[in-house]
Each structure stands twice: as C-alpha cells, then as structure tokens.
Amino acid sequence: MPAKKPLILVTNDDGITAPGIRALIEVMKELGDVIVVAPDSPQSAMGHAITISDALYCDPVKVKENVKHKEYQCSGTPADCVKIATQEILHRKPDLCVSGINHGSNSSINVIYSGTMSAAVEAGIEGIPAIGFSLMDYSLTADFEPCKKFVKSITKNVIRNGLPPGVVLNVNLPKLKESEIKGIKVCRQAKAYWKEQFDKRTNPQGRDYYWLSGEFINEDQGEDTDEWALANGYVSVVPVQFDLTAHHFIQNLNSWELND
Amino acid sequence: MPAKKPLILVTNDDGITAPGIRALIEVMKELGDVIVVAPDSPQSAMGHAITISDALYCDPVKVKENVKHKEYQCSGTPADCVKIATQEILHRKPDLCVSGINHGSNSSINVIYSGTMSAAVEAGIEGIPAIGFSLMDYSLTADFEPCKKFVKSITKNVIRNGLPPGVVLNVNLPKLKESEIKGIKVCRQAKAYWKEQFDKRTNPQGRDYYWLSGEFINEDQGEDTDEWALANGYVSVVPVQFDLTAHHFIQNLNSWELND
Numbered sequence: 001m002p003a004k005k006p007l008i009l010v011t012n013d014d015g016i017t018a019p020g021i022r023a024l025i026e027v028m029k030e031l032g033d034v035i036v037v038a039p040d041s042p043q044s045a046m047g048h049a050i051t052i053s054d055a056l057y058c059d060p061v062k063v064k065e066n067v068k069h070k071e072y073q074c075s076g077t078p079a080d081c082v083k084i085a086t087q088e089i090l091h092r093k094p095d096l097c098v099s100g101i102n103h104g105s106n107s108s109i110n111v112i113y114s115g116t117m118s119a120a121v122e123a124g125i126e127g128i129p130a131i132g133f134s135l136m137d138y139s140l141t142a143d144f145e146p147c148k149k150f151v152k153s154i155t156k157n158v159i160r161n162g163l164p165p166g167v168v169l170n171v172n173l174p175k176l177k178e179s180e181i182k183g184i185k186v187c188r189q190a191k192a193y194w195k196e197q198f199d200k201r202t203n204p205q206g207r208d209y210y211w212l213s214g215e216f217i218n219e220d221q222g223e224d225t226d227e228w229a230l231a232n233g234y235v236s237v238v239p240v241q242f243d244l245t246a247h248h249f250i251q252n253l254n255s256w257e258l259n260d
Numbered sequence: 261m262p263a264k265k266p267l268i269l270v271t272n273d274d275g276i277t278a279p280g281i282r283a284l285i286e287v288m289k290e291l292g293d294v295i296v297v298a299p300d301s302p303q304s305a306m307g308h309a310i311t312i313s314d315a316l317y318c319d320p321v322k323v324k325e326n327v328k329h330k331e332y333q334c335s336g337t338p339a340d341c342v343k344i345a346t347q348e349i350l351h352r353k354p355d356l357c358v359s360g361i362n363h364g365s366n367s368s369i370n371v372i373y374s375g376t377m378s379a380a381v382e383a384g385i386e387g388i389p390a391i392g393f394s395l396m397d398y399s400l401t402a403d404f405e406p407c408k409k410f411v412k413s414i415t416k417n418v419i420r421n422g423l424p425p426g427v428v429l430n431v432n433l434p435k436l437k438e439s440e441i442k443g444i445k446v447c448r449q450a451k452a453y454w455k456e457q458f459d460k461r462t463n464p465q466g467r468d469y470y471w472l473s474g475e476f477i478n479e480d481q482g483e484d485t486d487e488w489a490l491a492n493g494y495v496s497v498v499p500v501q502f503d504l505t506a507h508h509f510i511q512n513l514n515s516w517e518l519n520d
Contacts, residue, residue: 045340048372049306055469057462079307079373084470087456109385111504112308113339125369128273157516166451167506186517188505191426193385196347201315203319209315210344239513245448246427248498253364253499256417258444 004140006032006095006159009085009123011101013043013078013102013115016071017063020101023144024133026121027151028098029069035094037085040073044104050083050117051076058084078119086126086256096159097123100133100171101151107134107172107226107236108190108218108227117170121242124168131168136230137175146178150235170238174230185234190258192218266292266355266419267476269383271341273303273362273375276333283404284393287411288358289329291419295354297345300333304364308378310343311336318344337484338379338424342362342380356419357383360393360431361404361411367394367432367486367496368450377430384428389418391428396490397435410495414444420491423499430498434490445494450485452478 008028012021016038026032037058043049057075072089074081078099086093099119106114116132125128133151135142154171163169170189175179194214202208218227226236268288272281276298288294297318303309317335332349334341338359346353359379366374376392382390393411395402414431423429430449434441454474462468478487486496 042313044312047306047310047378049307049309050373050472052304052472055471056458057467059467080472083456083472084458088458088460088470109502112309112381112385118307121372125372147282153518153520157518161516163487164509164512167509170504186510186513186516186518188507188510189503191503196343198316198344198348200348203315207317207319209317210348211315212310212312212340214341236519237513238504239318239509240504241506242369242372242504243449243451244430244498244500244502244504246501247448249424249427249499249501250446250448251507252424253446253497256421256446258413258417258446258497260413 001053006108008032008034009094009097010034010036011038011078011081011099011119013039013046015039015042016061016073018103019140019142020103020135020144023147024098024101027148031155034069035090036069036071037074037089038080039078039081040075041221043115043179044135046115047113048079048121049077056080056084074183078115079122082119082122093126093128097128098133098155101147102134104138105134105136105172106132106170106236108192111170111189111240120168125242128253129163131155131158132172133171135175137172146181147173149178150184166241166243167239170240172226172230172236174233176233180233181235182233185229185236187226187229187236187238189231189238190218190225191220192216192227262307268292268294269345269354269357270294270296271298271338271379273299273306274340275299275302276321278363278365279400280404283407284358284361287408291415294329295350295391296329296331297334297341297349299341300335303337303375306337306375306384307373308339308381308475309337309434312394316340316344327362328478332432338375339382341378342382353386353388357388358393361407362394363402364398365396365432366392367490368431368452371430371449371500382429385502389423390489391418391431391498392413393431395435405435406436409438410444414497426501426503427499432496434493436493440493441495442493445489445496447486447489447496447503448484448499449498450478450487451480452476456509486508
C-alpha cells in the first residue's frame with residue numbers, strides 16, 4: 001500500500017441507496033479515501049449508455065448519518081457518473097474506480113448489458129484502474145457480508161499492482177457463505193447468451209405489449225470460464241478490454257473482394 | 261449470391277423515420293427480402309441497453325406508401341428491436357442483420373456507446389451475421405447516396421462469405437462524394453477517447469445542471485486504424501467481437517496474490 005491513501009471513486013447501477021453499494025463503500029473506506037457518485041435511481045441493463053439529450057443533475061446527498069466521505073447522486077447512467085465525478089466533482093482522476101456491488105450476476109455475456117461494468121469500462125477508457133463487482137443474488141435483501149473479504153483482497157491487489165492500459169476487472173461473487181467460497185479464480189468470459197422469451201399481453205386499450213424475459217444458455221463447458229468458477233464455488237475475475245477489434249479475423253477479411 | 265433470397269433484418273438507433281435507415285433499406289431491397297424493426301424514436305448513445313423494467317410496444321407501421329416489405333416500430337432500444345424481431349415477428353433468425361446507416365460516426369471508442377452497433381452485436385450474440393453502418397455526418401439532411409455502393413459491396417461480401425461466430429462488422433463511411441472515396445479498408449479500432457466537458461447551468465429554480473459535451477482525442481497514429489482510414493478518404497471496416505476477455509492479461513493476473 002502506498003503511504004498516501006488512494007482516492008477511490010465508488011459508483012454502481014442499482015442506485016446510491018442500494019445495499020450493494022453500501023457494502024462496497026464499507027470495504028473501500030478501509031483501503032482509501034472514498035467519494036461516491038452514483039445514480040439516483042436504478043439503471044440496470046443500461047449497457048454503456050450515456051446521457052446526451054437530457055440535462056444531468058448531480059447533487060450532494062446524505063444517505064447515512066455521521067459519514068466523513070462525500071456522496072453525490074446523479075440523474076444519469078453509471079457511465080455519466082464516472083464522467084461527471086472526474087470532470088466536475090474531483091477535478092482530477094481518482095486512483096481507482098469501483099462499481100457495484102451489483103445485485104445480480106454480470107458474468108459471461110452479461111458484461112455487455114451491464115451498467116455496473118459500463119462504469120468500470122468508462123473509468124478504464126479514461127485511464128483509471130477500475131473494477132466492477134457483482135453478487136449472484138438479485139434480492140434487495142442479499143447478504144453482502146461474505147463478499148467483503150474477497151472484494152478487499154482483489155482491490156488491494158489492484159492498488160498494489162495497477163492494471164495495464166485498456167484493461168478493467170469484472171468480478172462476480174457466488175451466492176454462498178464465506179466459508180463455502182473456495183477462493184478467487186482468474187477466468188475468461190464464458191460463451192453464453194440469453195434465449196429470449198417475450199411475455200405478450202394486451203393493455204386495457206387493446207394494444208399488445210411485451211415483457212422481455214429469457215433463459216440463460218451457457219454452451220461453454222470450459223473450466224477456465226467465469227461460469228464454471230461461479231458454479232463451482234469460486235469468485236470469478238475476468239480481465240475485460242474495450243478494444244473490441246476481432247484481431248484474429250483481420251487477415252481473413254483482407255482476403256475479401258471488398259473493392260471489386 | 262444464394263438462389264434463395266436472404267432474409268435481411270434492418271434496424272437502427274436514430275429511429276424508423278431517419279433518412280439513414282431509409283437509404284439502408286433501399287440498398288438491402290436489392291440484395292434480399294427486407295423486414296424492418298426499428299425504434300420509434302431516437303436511441304443514440306444508448307450503448308447496449310435493453311428494456312427490462314418497462315413494457316415494450318412493437319407495432320406495424322407504414323413509413324412510406326407502396327412498399328412490399330413489412331415495417332415495425334418498437335418502443336425499445338436497438339438491442340430490444342433485434343430480440344423482438346427474431347422472437348415475436350419473424351419466429352426465426354434472419355439471414356443477416358444490418359443496422360444504420362447511423363447519422364454520425366461510430367468509429368474507434370464510439371463503438372462502446374453506439375446504439376447502432378449494439379443492434380449488430382445483439383444479432384451477433386444470437387448467431388446472426390451482422391453489420392453496423394455509420395456515416396460521419398450528424399445532420400438530418402446528410403447525403404447517404406455516396407454510401408450506397410460501399411454498403412452494397414460489404415453486405416454482398418458478408419452474404420457470400422458469412423462471418424465467423426462471435427464477430428460482427430463495424431463500418432464507418434467518410435462524409436465525401438462517391439468519387440472522392442478511395443475504397444474500403446479493413447482496420448482495427450483506434451485507441452481514442454472523449455475528453456469530457458460539462459456545460460454547467462442553473463435552472464429557473466436555482467438548481468445546477470449539466471450538459472455533457474466533449475472533445476474526441478485520438479492518440480493512436482496507426483495507419484491500420486479506422487480513424488486513419490476515415491481521415492484519408494476510406495470506408496473503414498472493423499471486425500468487432502463481444503468476447504471482452506483481455507486474454508493477454510490472464511497470465512499476469514494469475515501471478516497476483518489474490519488468495520493470500
């Protein structure tokens with residue numbers, strides 16, 4: 001640990017009052033100086049949305065009494081929170097950005113839809129080491145206590161080792177007691193997808209509408225995947241990049257007759 | 261070209277009446293059977309958002325007279341449009357999904373924020389070959405005519421060659437006359453970012469609010485990047501993947517003392 005305490009920006013996508021971010025703040029206060037800038041309402045499944053057509057509000061808020069750190073609630077998305085925190089509140093880059101702890105998994109393909117991870121990725125784009133944490137429990141009464149030891153260990157490692165440019169961490173925690181969790185496992189993103197199901201209904205005016213639901217399909221049996229780790233009692237850590245180039249396909253593409 | 265016409269799903273993020281999707285539909289009608297499922301209102305900068313807390317509407321709509329293909333407007337995001345088209349309208353996977361032509365660039369890091377590309381990525385996740393097209397011109401009166409030849413060539417190649425699992429294409433077109441465009445270039449995503457600027461104002465009730473704006477910073481001088489191609493008069497084609505794992509960093513991460 002550096003002599004000077006790191007400045008840690010805490011955000012999430014479930015909103016500033018969610019139990020998950022409260023647990024994350026508690027852990028981070030043991031590791032550095034904390035500032036919280038988080039959405040004023042839940043933003044789940046927002047992907048990497050940013051707010052360009054609406055004005056953004058960002059106001060100081062007191063969620064708990066007798067806390068020393070400052071908290072701000074923002075009317076925007078998780079990515080907006082990171083942008084406004086850096087630019088308008090801190091006027092500097094924090095030393096670390098952590099997002100979560102999300103109520104619900106962001107493993108495998110869920111990283112794409114995740115507001116929690118969009119905050120971490122936004123921080124990464126700005127050159128800030130960043131981690132997104134998610135617990136495999138959607139419940140508002142989820143127990144975040146077993147997470148804390150692992151969240152602390154991973155965060156300490158990031159503070160100590162840093163992260164290379166262009167990489168952030170996606171951490172998912174199984175819904176288990178601390179004693180049941182086998183440890184932390186570095187993984188790759190499992191190849192999985194959601195098989196959509198739409199629940200079609202008719203509103204009182206006679207117009208059809210749909211609710212999106214779906215079934216998570218994991219066809220990837222690899223034991224080096226986040227899904228395997230979580231199913232087998234491990235905390236999964238996937239290094240995530242935002243250079244989306246499929247470098248392996250460039251050579252093949254160059255053989256296409258694009259300019260004929 | 262296969263004897264049987266391919267079924268092409270057309271969507272976008274600027275909304276179903278935008279001139280860009282109209283131009284894309286015209287090109288696709290020369291290449292296959294077209295179905296349009298697009299947002300009923302602009303969804304720019306939505307990232308990979310999906311709608312889980314609101315009901316979705318999806319209704320047939322006639323945007324132009326005397327067209328043979330069917331069009332539907334959806335109250336959701338571009339990713340929602342792909343999901344609902346496949347599941348509730350087509351009841352099968354289309355042979356191809358094209359998104360755009362976006363009014364504005366989705367090159368380099370913009371792929372992360374892009375609703376246009378989120379539709380293509382969503383299709384890719386579902387195993388549908390997909391392409392996102394964007395023109396570097398935000399104007400509603402942008403001229404899409406010069407795009408058509410290149411859009412057609414790239415789409416024909418995808419129909420002919422297919423795309424490997426896990427890869428979709430991000431195509432950006434420079435704002436130039438057709439005669440000025442030098443050709444199509446396969447590229448990697450340039451390493452670039454937005455340097456945020458917030459325009460702080462006070463509303464009539466005395467509360468501060470912000471407008472997000474920013475300056476695009478490209479520090480990547482590589483001549484194999486999409487930014488270079490576009491700046492030098494080429495159409496850029498970047499193969500995009502949604503396995504976000506930073507595979508190159510896994511070995512290093514495994515040397516960390518995560519379980520101590």
